[in-house]
Amino acid sequence: MTSSKDVSRRGFFAKIGLLFNGMVGAALAVPIVRYLASPVTRERKPGYDSWLPLGPLDKFPAGETRLATYRNPMVNAWDGETADIACWVRNVDGKKFQVFAVNCAHLGCPVRWFPQSNLFMCPCHGGAYYQDGSRASGPPERGLFEYPYKVQDGKLLIHAGEMPTPGRSASNSKGCSSCG
Amino acid sequence: MRLMGQLGEWFDQRLQLGRPIREVMEHPVPRQTASWWYVFGSAALTIFMFQFVTGILLALVYVPSAGEAWSSLQTLNHQITLGWFIRALHGWGSNFMLAIVIIHMVQVFLFGAYKFPRELTWLLGVFLLLFTLGMAFTGQVLRFDQDAYWGLGIGASIASRVPVLGPALVKLLLGGPIIAGATLSRFFALHVFVIPGLLIGFVGLHVLMVLKLGVNEWPMPGRIVRRATYVREYHELTAKEGVPFVPYAIWKDIVFSGFILLSIALCAVMLGPFGPGGQPDPTIIQTAPKPDSFFLWIYALLSYLPPAAETPILLIAPLIGIVVLLVLPFFAGEGEKSWKRRPIAVLVILVAAVSLGTLTHLGQHTPWSPVMDAWSGQPIPAEYLKNRTPLEHEGALVFQSKQCHNCHSLAGEGGQRGPALDRVAVRLTPDQLVRQVIQGGGNMPAYGKNLSPAETTALVKFLETLHPAGQRPAQDASRAIAETDQH
Numbered sequence: 001m002t003s004s005k006d007v008s009r010r011g012f013f014a015k016i017g018l019l020f021n022g023m024v025g026a027a028l029a030v031p032i033v034r035y036l037a038s039p040v041t042r043e044r045k046p047g048y049d050s051w052l053p054l055g056p057l058d059k060f061p062a063g064e065t066r067l068a069t070y071r072n073p074m075v076n077a078w079d080g081e082t083a084d085i086a087c088w089v090r091n092v093d094g095k096k097f098q099v100f101a102v103n104c105a106h107l108g109c110p111v112r113w114f115p116q117s118n119l120f121m122c123p124c125h126g127g128a129y130y131q132d133g134s135r136a137s138g139p140p141e142r143g144l145f146e147y148p149y150k151v152q153d154g155k156l157l158i159h160a161g162e163m164p165t166p167g168r169s170a171s172n173s174k175g176c177s178s179c180g
Numbered sequence: 181m182r183l184m185g186q187l188g189e190w191f192d193q194r195l196q197l198g199r200p201i202r203e204v205m206e207h208p209v210p211r212q213t214a215s216w217w218y219v220f221g222s223a224a225l226t227i228f229m230f231q232f233v234t235g236i237l238l239a240l241v242y243v244p245s246a247g248e249a250w251s252s253l254q255t256l257n258h259q260i261t262l263g264w265f266i267r268a269l270h271g272w273g274s275n276f277m278l279a280i281v282i283i284h285m286v287q288v289f290l291f292g293a294y295k296f297p298r299e300l301t302w303l304l305g306v307f308l309l310l311f312t313l314g315m316a317f318t319g320q321v322l323r324f325d326q327d328a329y330w331g332l333g334i335g336a337s338i339a340s341r342v343p344v345l346g347p348a349l350v351k352l353l354l355g356g357p358i359i360a361g362a363t364l365s366r367f368f369a370l371h372v373f374v375i376p377g378l379l380i381g382f383v384g385l386h387v388l389m390v391l392k393l394g395v396n397e398w399p400m401p402g403r404i405v406r407r408a409t410y411v412r413e414y415h416e417l418t419a420k421e422g423v424p425f426v427p428y429a430i431w432k433d434i435v436f437s438g439f440i441l442l443s444i445a446l447c448a449v450m451l452g453p454f455g456p457g458g459q460p461d462p463t464i465i466q467t468a469p470k471p472d473s474f475f476l477w478i479y480a481l482l483s484y485l486p487p488a489a490e491t492p493i494l495l496i497a498p499l500i501g502i503v504v505l506l507v508l509p510f511f512a513g514e515g516e517k518s519w520k521r522r523p524i525a526v527l528v529i530l531v532a533a534v535s536l537g538t539l540t541h542l543g544q545h546t547p548w549s550p551v552m553d554a555w556s557g558q559p560i561p562a563e564y565l566k567n568r569t570p571l572e573h574e575g576a577l578v579f580q581s582k583q584c585h586n587c588h589s590l591a592g593e594g595g596q597r598g599p600a601l602d603r604v605a606v607r608l609t610p611d612q613l614v615r616q617v618i619q620g621g622g623n624m625p626a627y628g629k630n631l632s633p634a635e636t637t638a639l640v641k642f643l644e645t646l647h648p649a650g651q652r653p654a655q656d657a658s659r660a661i662a663e664t665d666q667h
Contacts, residue, residue, distance in 0.1 A: 080247025
């Protein structure tokens with residue numbers, strides 16, 4: 001025969017057991033959450049973004065806008081061609097450059113350059129930009145995203161590492177002391 | 181036969197499922213619900229199981245790696261015996277599933293089936309709709325082509341607009357700083373493990389509640405649902421004119437499910453698999469990404485929202501929509517069930533159907549997008565160029581070479597981003613034309629820096645010829661007076 005006292009004693013043990021499981025669960029949750037958040041925390045690590053060569057300067061004639069590509073700095077072996085990123089390079093006057101992300105500032109579709117009308121046009125929702133990247137018409141709220149650039153040893157370099165989105169432009173990545 | 185019976189008994193002694201199964205089969209349902217209107221839920225369940233099987237078949241070959249996924253789909257399409265057919269079945273199954281789930285939901289809404297005591301069944305159903313949409317989107321990502329790649333870019337751009345958390349959400353969504361291998365891996369995990377697991381659990385509870393609470397009776401105008409009396413009235417109804425679920429009601433479910441599976445197979449054979457489109461190489465920018473048909477309406481909406489209102493609407497409207505669906509049974513848990521006495525409910529469905537249909541149609545035609553190759557691929561019709569001066573011809577050339585045609589149509593050809601220009605000379609005077617070209621405005625870029633004065637003059641001369649034969653072009657009256665004064 002089990003008395004009610006016995007039951008409450010076993011009930012107490014069950015509660016202790018639950019508490020114990022809860023503590024173990026909470027302890028396990030810490031590494032799991034850190035694992036899940038690693039895409040966010042990774043940007044603090046070195047090599048997340050860096051100066052990337054786009055090629056020799058003579059690839060970008062003065063007064064013209066050309067497509068260039070680079071390999072993203074943080075890359076996995078199985079990324080394949082998705083780690084190759086394109087950008088638009090505008091050689092303003094032979095000395096000054098502008099490097100734009102291909103991603104439309106509206107929703108990230110790839111904008112195309114039309115040298116005849118000096119416009120970037122987006123195929124998705126009809127956003128258009130002038131040659132200096134400023135907004136011309138359509139749904140974008142702002143101009144094209146610009147990468148910081150520098151010229152070194154006759155090569156054009158840009159500072160990049162993540163896809164620019166309306167919430168965060170290309171140039172405000174952390175640790176970019178020499179930008180601007 | 182005796183052996184079969186003994187075998188059955190042996191299993192039932194251990195499983196003890198015989199009695200509950202018999203109870204489910206024999207449970208009485210209101211006679212009128214043995215109707216063709218009540219077959220959509222079971223059809224959705226059938227397609228779900230079908231997607232499960234075809235999905236596993238695809239997983240035997242598919243490689244969820246950003247570098248390999250696209251070519252493994254090519255292998256499925258072209259190398260493996262009937263691989264294309266399995267892909268087509270899964271793709272068409274997805275379209276049918278979404279369609280049937282939505283029809284089921286509309287029927288449940290119009291028949292008042294979400295009312296007491298079936299609120300929780302409806303609630304789980306709302307989540308099942310969201311999971312089904314989630315499966316459709318993640319499945320579109322696994323078809324790792326250009327549309328999938330840029331579709332993820334659109335998703336990331338929307339997520340990035342969330343205040344404060346935006347950038348972190350983008351990285352959680354993509355699994356890294358860019359759309360790449362980690363992105364595909366996590367969408368694979370969502371599509372194959374996470375959402376199907378949730379679906380199995382929620383579908384199980386959803387069906388269990390239909391069986392426990394009984395299927396919604398045929399709504400009669402004037403038969404009011406009251407919390408105090410409903411359950412008793414329902415049992416009286418099933419006791420009086422109920423029929424056993426098997427076979428009275430289920431035969432229609434079975435026939436309809438078979439019909440749907442046959443339709444999926446026919447679509448798969450006749451129309452083939454979906455894609456994959458171009459390979460997911462972000463350096464190939466000659467692409468016009470588009471989502472699958474069930475998301476086209478969102479794609480269309482995104483081009484019509486005014487820029488300033490876009491972010492709040494994008495982030496808040498879906499939440500409001502989901503909350504409205506979730507609280508519906510608590511807000512309207514009693515009262516009339518029949519759609520004949522619920523005009524607002526009918527109106528809501530009609531407005532929703534017309535809106536979604538219109539937006540989907542627009543999404544297919546994308547009138548807001550410039551036609552990227554109109555300037556080089558669509559010539560100005562010959563009759564617009566007959567008997568014109570050399571200067572006007574020069575203007576027509578400017579019209580083409582400066583890509584005006586990409587956004588403006590002539591004789592129905594070209595872009596629809598801006599107004600058609602067939603009668604523009606009637607609407608705008610020469611001075612207004614010059615100003616519009618140089619300064620832009622009204623969603624048109626300014627061309628002042630891109631056109632020489634000679635080009636602008638020629639272009640406007642050409643535009644001035646664009647008016648119907650018998651109709652005079654617009655003129656500035658004050659200009660005429662000024663010119664007479666000069667003489």
